[in-house]
Amino acid sequence: MRTQQALQESRRFGVKPIPLLRPLGWLARGLADLRRCPGPSLAHGLVMAAGGSLIFWLARERFWLLAGAFSGFLLVAPILATGLYAISRALERGERPGWSTVLRAWRPHDGRLILFGLLLALAGSGWVLTSASLITVFAPGAITKPLDFVRQVVLSEQSLLFEAWLGLGALLAAPVFASSVVAIPMLLDRRVSVLAAVFTSWRVVLEHPAPVALWALLIMGLTLIGMLTLMLGLIVILPLLGHASWHAYRDLVSGKD
Template sequence: MSEQVAVLSSGVPRINRISADQPWTWLARGWVDLRAAPAVGLGYGALFALVGFLVLALMAAWDLFELFLPLAGGFLLVAPVLAVGLYETSRRLQAGEPCSMRLALTAWQRNLGQVALLGVVLLLFFIAWMRLASLIFMLFFAYDPPSPSGFLEHVFLRWESIPFLLVGGGIGALLATLVFAIAAISAPMLLDRDVNVVVAIATSVEAVRRNPFPMFVWACLIVLFIGAGLATFYLGLIVTLPIVGHATWHAYRDLVAAPEPAEPREL
C-alpha cells in the first residue's frame, strides 16, 4: 500500500511513496493496455518506426552516421511528450471509454497550450544535446573522422575512443537525468488535469525526489526498452514504445494522489 505525503505547495498534489518493484507492475499494466488496444499501440509504434527508417535513410544518403547516437539519445529526451496519444489511450481504457488512433493522435487538444509548452521545454533540451554532441564529436574526431563503413568499429571498438564515450556518455546522462525528473509524469498529468506546465513539472520533480530508487529503476527500464527498440533499427519500437508509453500513464496514476473531493458548500 502506498504512503501519501503532505501537500507540497499550493496547486501541487500529494505524492505517493512506492516500492522499488512498482516499475515492473507499470510495465505489466502497459502490456495489458497494449493487448486491450493493439491497433492504437502498434500503430503508434509503427509510426515512430517509420520515421526512424526515414531518418536512417537520410543519414545514409548524406553520410551522416555520426548523428545516429545523438539522435537516439535525443529521442529519449522528447519521447515523453510525443507519447501523449498512448497516455490518452490508457486513460480511456481505465475510464471505460472508446479508443481509436484518431483519438490518440488528437489527445494533445485536451490541454493544448500547456502540452505545447512542455514540448518546447523538451525541444530546447534536444537542441542543446544535439549541439553539445556535435561539438564533442568534433573535438575527438575532427582530425580522424570515421568512415561510414567502419563507423561502429572506429567509435566503439578502439581504445582511443574511450575518452569520447566517457565524456559524451557523462554529459548525456546529466541531461537525461534532468529531463527525466522534469518529464517523468508531467505529460500525462497535463493530459489528465487542468493544471499548467509549471505545476506539472514541479509535481514530476517531486515524485522523483520522493522516490529516488524506484524512479531510478523506472528510468533504467525505459532506457532498456527504448534502447532495445532503437538497437533493432527502430523495428523494436513497434512494441517497446507503446508498452513504455502505457506504463508511464500508470506510473503517473500511482505516484500522484487522487484529487480530494471538494467540501460541500453551505446554503
C-alpha cells in the same frame, strides 16, 4: 512570483509511496492496455519507429550526428506518446478507446502540451548540437560510419571521449527525465500549469529515487533492444512504454484538481 504559485499548486498533489520493483508492474499493465487496444497503440509505435528510421537515413553518412540525434529523439518521445496516455486513461475509466480518443488528445484545447513539447524539442536539439560538437572536435579522425564511432570513440585507448560523451549525455538527460516522468500524463489529465507539473515530477523523483532510476533503466534498455532490431521492435516497445508511463503517473500522483 509565478514560481511560488506553481510550487503551491504542485503541493495540492501528493506523491504516493511505491515499492522498488513497482516499475515492473507498470510494464505489465502497459502490456495489458496494448493488448486491449492494439490498433491505435501500434500505429503510434509504427510512426515513431518510422521517425527513428528517417533519422538514421538522413544521418547515415554522419554518424557523429546520428548518435546525438537518436538520443534527442528519445527526449522528445514522451510528448509523442500523448495519444497512448489518453488510451490508457479511457481504458481505466471503462470506456472503449479508439482513433477518436487519440485525436481528442492531440486537439489543442490550450497551449500547455504544445509548450512542453517545444521545451523538450529544444532540449533534444541542444543535445544533438552538443553531442555532434563534442565528437567532431575531440574524435581523432572523421566519424562517418557506425564502425568509425566504435573504433575511434567507444574503443579508443588514447582518450576518454566515450566516457565524457556518456557522462555529458546523462548530465543533460537526467533533469529532462526528472521534469517529464509524470508531467506529460499529468498535463493531459489535470488542469495544472506546466511549471506545477514539472515541480510535481521532481517531487516524485526526489521521494522515490530508486524506483524512478529503475524505471529509467528499463526505458533505456527496452529502447536499445528496439533499436537493435532495425527499429522494428520499437513498434511494440514504444507503445508499451507509453501505456506503462500512464500507469506510473497514476501510481505516483494523488490528489484532485
